[in-house]
Amino acid sequence: MDWRIEVREGRESLVANTDQTPDAWLTPQRILVVLAHPDDPEFFCGGTINRWAIAGHQIVYCLLTCGDKGTKERHLESHELCLIRQKEQRAAAKLLGVDEIYFLNYEDGYLIPSLELRKDITRIIRQVRPDIVVTCDPTTLYTQDARLNHPDHRAAGQAVLDAVFPAARDHLYFIELWRDEKLEPHIVREVWVCGTLEPDVVLDVTDTWNAKLMALYEHKSQIADPEKLKERMLSRRTVDSTPEKPQYVEKFRRLVLG
Ligand SMILES: [Zn+2]
Numbered sequence: 542m543d544w545r546i547e548v549r550e551g552r553e554s555l556v557a558n559t560d561q562t563p564d565a566w567l568t569p570q571r572i573l574v575v576l577a578h579p580d581d582p583e584f585f586c587g588g589t590i591n592r593w594a595i596a597g598h599q600i601v602y603c604l605l606t607c608g609d610k611g612t613k614e615r616h617l618e619s620h621e622l623c624l625i626r627q628k629e630q631r632a633a634a635k636l637l638g639v640d641e642i643y644f645l646n647y648e649d650g651y652l653i654p655s656l657e658l659r660k661d662i663t664r665i666i667r668q669v670r671p672d673i674v675v676t677c678d679p680t681t682l683y684t685q686d687a688r689l690n691h692p693d694h695r696a697a698g699q700a701v702l703d704a705v706f707p708a709a710r711d712h713l714y715f716i717e718l719w720r721d722e723k724l725e726p727h728i729v730r731e732v733w734v735c736g737t738l739e740p741d742v743v744l745d746v747t748d749t750w751n752a753k754l755m756a757l758y759e760h761k762s763q764i765a766d767p768e769k770l771k772e773r774m775l776s777r778r779t780v781d782s783t784p785e786k787p788q789y790v791e792k793f794r795r796l797v798l799g
Contacts, residue, residue: 563742563795564589566672570598573671574639575662575701577652577693578608579630580760585677585735587637587753588746589791594638595749602634603643603665605658605697610649611763619649625762633759637752652692654679654699660715662704667724674729676701678737678794685738694736705729706798732796740792750774750789 572593574582582590582602594600607623607630617625627644634642645661652658666674679698681690708714709727718724733742746753754774757764764770778787 562744564593564596564744566598570672571601571670572598572673572675573601573603573666573669574675575603575605575665575697576675576677577605577691577697578611578649579604579626580608580633580757580763581677581694582639582675583633583637583753583756583760586675586733586791586793587633587756588749588789589744589793590639591637591749591752591756592744592746600637600639601641601643601669601671602630602639603645603662603669604630605645605662605700606647606649606652606693607644608649608763622762626760629760629762633756636756636759650693652696652700654696654703658696658700659704659708660718662700663708663715664718664722664724666704666709666729667718667727670727671729673731673733674701674705675733675735675793678734678739681736681738684736690736698734698736702732705732728799730797730799732798734794734796735791737792737794740794742793742795743790744793745788746791747788 570593574586574590576582576585581604590600608626609619609623612622623646630644631642643665645658645665647658677694677698679695679702681695681698683689706729709729712719712726719726754771757770757774758767775787777789779790782788
């Protein structure tokens with residue numbers, strides 16, 4: 542069952558979407574997922590990505606960095622790690638049914654929402670021309686389970702939202718994209734923000750939770766203990782789950798723009 546969060550008399554309540562889910566689009570959608578690191582799409586919304594791919598939507602990834610710093614292996618240099626992470630990301634994406642991947646190869650850990658980054662994302666949006674953009678919430682400083690959010694995640698979310706509106710929409714922003722690269726402006730219809738403390742859409746991803754886990758396993762260089770990862774992911778079942786019937790959800794803030 543899918544749910545949505547409604548605010549009634551100042552209080553949030555979970556309301557079952559009995560009629561139509563918010564992703565019950567009538568035609569195949571082109572969906573662009575823009576996040577900071579290899580493994581972010583799978584961790585943040587891998588169940589949803591697989592659900593959308595199965596439903597016939599076209600999914601494109603854009604990873605802003607290639608995760609070239611997160612290792613304890615002393616013999617590895619950044620450029621080697623970058624290649625490993627890209628290969629793992631391709632395998633994970635393939636498993637979830639993703640059609641295409643762009644890597645912008647910004648340096649891991651140093652991402653800032655610069656005009657250069659905004660322009661590069663604007664270019665991708667105008668090339669891919671997505672109906673839906675998925676990114677993460679730039680305002681999340683710490684997560685619900687009291688972890689610090691990675692600064693690259695905040696930077697990525699900020700740069701993506703700023704690229705969607707207004708940069709991708711109007712030709713005079715980064716005019717060289719239109720004038721020299723012949724990229725027409727583009728209006729994104731919906732933005733789905735994951736990693737947010739203020740979700741208003743809760744999607745049931747029980748059926749695709751295993752695919753999410755399998756895709757996460759593809760990020761071998763990032764997993765110290767596969768059993769621990771499995772345990773952690775399986776423990777994320779909803780509170781109303783039973784041992785016989787575990788249920789899993791992914792949450793988003795959905796912005797309808799156009
Ligand atoms: Zn990350």
